[in-house]
Amino acid sequence: MANSVKIAMHHFQTIASLYQRGLIQEDERRELTDYAMFGKEKQDFHLLNQAVENLNLPENEKAKFFREA
Amino acid sequence: MGMNENFLLDSWEESKYDDSIEGFRKMIERMDEGTKYIKTQLNRVDVLHVMNNQDEENPGSLRFFRFGPPTEEGCANVHVGGFTQKSLLEKGAEELVTEAKRSNNTIFRLMGKTYFTDYYAFRTLAQILERGKEFLEPRFSRDYAMSIDMHGNTYGTKEVTFVVRKAGDLSKVYAVHSGQYVPVKQAALLEICDKLSEYFGKVKMNWWQINHQFSTAILTFPEKAEEIADFYKLPDKFVPGVRICISDTGRSSLTIEGNWQVAQNSYNRTKKVSKKHAGKNDEKTLVQDLLIEAEQQIFSEFAALPKQLSILLNINVSDPVAAIEETVKKLGMGHEKQLGIKITKKIKEQLIASLNPNLYYTAYDITMMFLSLPSCIYGLKESALEKLERLVSKVPWLDVYAATDNDDDILIVS
Numbered sequence: 467m468a469n470s471v472k473i474a475m476h477h478f479q480t481i482a483s484l485y486q487r488g489l490i491q492e493d494e495r496r497e498l499t500d501y502a503m504f505g506k507e508k509q510d511f512h513l514l515n516q517a518v519e520n521l522n523l524p525e526n527e528k529a530k531f532f533r534e535a
Numbered sequence: 536m537g538m539n540e541n542f543l544l545d546s547w548e549e550s551k552y553d554d555s556i557e558g559f560r561k562m563i564e565r566m567d568e569g570t571k572y573i574k575t576q577l578n579r580v581d582v583l584h585v586m587n588n589q590d591e592e593n594p595g596s597l598r599f600f601r602f603g604p605p606t607e608e609g610c611a612n613v614h615v616g617g618f619t620q621k622s623l624l625e626k627g628a629e630e631l632v633t634e635a636k637r638s639n640n641t642i643f644r645l646m647g648k649t650y651f652t653d654y655y656a657f658r659t660l661a662q663i664l665e666r667g668k669e670f671l672e673p674r675f676s677r678d679y680a681m682s683i684d685m686h687g688n689t690y691g692t693k694e695v696t697f698v699v700r701k702a703g704d705l706s707k708v709y710a711v712h713s714g715q716y717v718p719v720k721q722a723a724l725l726e727i728c729d730k731l732s733e734y735f736g737k738v739k740m741n742w743w744q745i746n747h748q749f750s751t752a753i754l755t756f757p758e759k760a761e762e763i764a765d766f767y768k769l770p771d772k773f774v775p776g777v778r779i780c781i782s783d784t785g786r787s788s789l790t791i792e793g794n795w796q797v798a799q800n801s802y803n804r805t806k807k808v809s810k811k812h813a814g815k816n817d818e819k820t821l822v823q824d825l826l827i828e829a830e831q832q833i834f835s836e837f838a839a840l841p842k843q844l845s846i847l848l849n850i851n852v853s854d855p856v857a858a859i860e861e862t863v864k865k866l867g868m869g870h871e872k873q874l875g876i877k878i879t880k881k882i883k884e885q886l887i888a889s890l891n892p893n894l895y896y897t898a899y900d901i902t903m904m905f906l907s908l909p910s911c912i913y914g915l916k917e918s919a920l921e922k923l924e925r926l927v928s929k930v931p932w933l934d935v936y937a938a939t940d941n942d943d944d945i946l947i948v949s
Binding site: 479481483485486495502504 | 600606607608609610613666667669670672674675676677679680683
């Protein structure tokens, strides 16, 4: 699979997992999904990364977003 | 034009400067024949995303990602699939396949049938899924998240109306409206044309354009124009008319807009009335209601402009430069939401340069200079030209000229 597809799926799976475990609310899930959907070309996901940074999440959960998919 | 595969391409368009209404009529009828409205629930629609990596040796084939139903975690399994070259090319889909690979990466499957998608179909689907304008970008991530939404609890059971056009065995989705959407056949425009002749006698087609976003036509009423010329004895010919428009892809309501053809191709837009494609009213009622509104707001004013111009004809202007400057100022032409300072400055300079110091000008002459502008200015974008057409139509009604005691000596109020 292309790298961009792997990264997109990694992001969506991470968001779904956070929501499933009650670590983020519905509105936060939607915001993150929006940013994950529209990362700019060349995998520039700075808006997603910024939104994740602003969330009240344990550091190890935040790190999952930044890990290479 | 046959309804071949090219008809389904996003870029398909027919337009013509045409005296007769017949070409327009035929094309509208063909559009209606080729359009179907499919009501369904979002969760019955499967989403396929055309892959960037394709089988170069089989250019007519198509590889895609297929999204499974959402898992309990709210993700989806992604499978790889493909259409064979034979299955698509036998249907003559070569151009559509190229378009799907290049710019329209999403394909829908519904009840075992394949639907290509128009790039702008996602403008309407975005409203249903409450997404922003970025939703137009046909990325893998857009289609993945869209598929999960379409099969999830929040949106999955929503009733929607797909606007589909067909050519042979090929189908393409051009818009996704809500379940309440009331399809209005484009033939509504033909019905309006027929009704207009009951009001105005001969209806002359001037120009028409049909594409997947809009169908529009400019019609004029020559018999009414002769009546005006006979009654008001104005030095120029003024032909009243309308611009009619319909869209089944969410770009426009069913609309009638008043028009004055001033110079050969100078159109000044007046008032606009429109009806949305929603609610309980059927097509016939919609057209009837629209014509009643047009009669009250547009047709009733067709006598007002020539009457006003005949008043302006009797006003002498002592300082035409000041009159032009004052008109531009009162129109608010230079406002950033109108034409902007740069274009306005150019227009003003050109108008002033065209004045002949050896001539006397009336308020009518100055007004005509403005009314003719849309046909004299080249290189404007379509949206700017539309603004110009709307702006100049206000010129006859501006309070620029104030009469003094002596009707021969009119001052400019600044």
